[in-house]
Amino acid sequence: VRVKKPSVGALLLGLIPFIAMCFSVSLWDRIDPMIFGFPFNLFWLIAWIVLSTLCMWAAYRVEVARDDDKQDFGPQ
Amino acid sequence: MSPSTVSLTTIFVIVALGAAIGFLAGVRRKMDLEQWTVGGRGFGSVLMYLLMAGEVYTTFAFLGASGWAYSRGGPTLYILAYLTLAYVVSFFILPQIWEVGRRHGMQTVSDFFSRRYGNKYLAGFVCVIGIASFIPCSR
Numbered sequence: 001v002r003v004k005k006p007s008v009g010a011l012l013l014g015l016i017p018f019i020a021m022c023f024s025v026s027l028w029d030r031i032d033p034m035i036f037g038f039p040f041n042l043f044w045l046i047a048w049i050v051l052s053t054l055c056m057w058a059a060y061r062v063e064v065a066r067d068d069d070k071q072d073f074g075p076q
Numbered sequence: 077m078s079p080s081t082v083s084l085t086t087i088f089v090i091v092a093l094g095a096a097i098g099f100l101a102g103v104r105r106k107m108d109l110e111q112w113t114v115g116g117r118g119f120g121s122v123l124m125y126l127l128m129a130g131e132v133y134t135t136f137a138f139l140g141a142s143g144w145a146y147s148r149g150g151p152t153l154y155i156l157a158y159l160t161l162a163y164v165v166s167f168f169i170l171p172q173i174w175e176v177g178r179r180h181g182m183q184t185v186s187d188f189f190s191r192r193y194g195n196k197y198l199a200g201f202v203c204v205i206g207i208a209s210f211i212p213c214s215r
Contacts, residue, residue, distance in 0.1 A: 004175075006168050014164050021157040045156040052160045056167050 007066050010059040017052035021045060113183040117174070132159055 006014075028044045035043040110116055119127070137155075145152040173188075182188050185206055190199035 004172070011168070014168060017161060017164050021161060041153060042156075045153055049156065049160050052164060056164060059167065 006059075007062060010062045013055045013059040013062065016055045017048060020048050020051070110181075110183060114177070117178055128163070 029041045031039040031041070033040050038046070105111070141152055141155055176182070177188070180187075180191055182191060184203070186199040186203040189202045190196055
């Protein structure tokens with residue numbers, strides 16, 4: 001079966017949360033600037049839950065714009 | 077009312093309500109195996125959203141993870157990362173799996189393996205692994 005491959009732009013947008021939460025731990029894994037009473041690393045992770053949602057929204061817009069003429073993206 | 081009466085009543089009301097909704101849903105449309113396994117491939121966005129939320133907030137999320145965080149601390153932070161990243165990956169692969177499953181009328185993971193690799197024993201092996209993995213997950 002031929003299935004449509006995701007576009008490079010959407011994949012790059014999906015890579016951003018991986019870089020931020022997974023491949024850069026040593027950059028943000030510290031307690032020091034306590035934000036809203038959270039240690040910095042906990043605040044960073046919680047912030048990236050929200051920011052990942054924004055990334056995936058952007059990726060979704062990219063995918064929808066790409067196959068606007070077909071309109072068969074995903075289980076709608 | 078004693079606390080145990082309240083909790084038992086709550087449980088029974090929820091079970092009775094769920095069973096009633098299930099029976100009513102079965103009356104209104106013809107039910108087959110495809111309806112039972114994959115909901116006729118017709119879940120809307122809202123239902124999928126709620127199902128995914130139910131997938132995240134398991135017993136582990138409420139009891140296991142918090143207990144682990146209390147006793148061990150720092151390592152539990154990975155839960156925040158892996159749940160988020162799991163759905164990032166899902167965004168790219170799940171629509172394609174849905175499409176493949178719809179075109180070939182697949183209903184389980186074993187169906188996919190038997191169709192993709194043409195091997196009944198591999199499909200059975202995948203099925204056994206799935207069941208064995210499900211036991212510690214749902215215990």
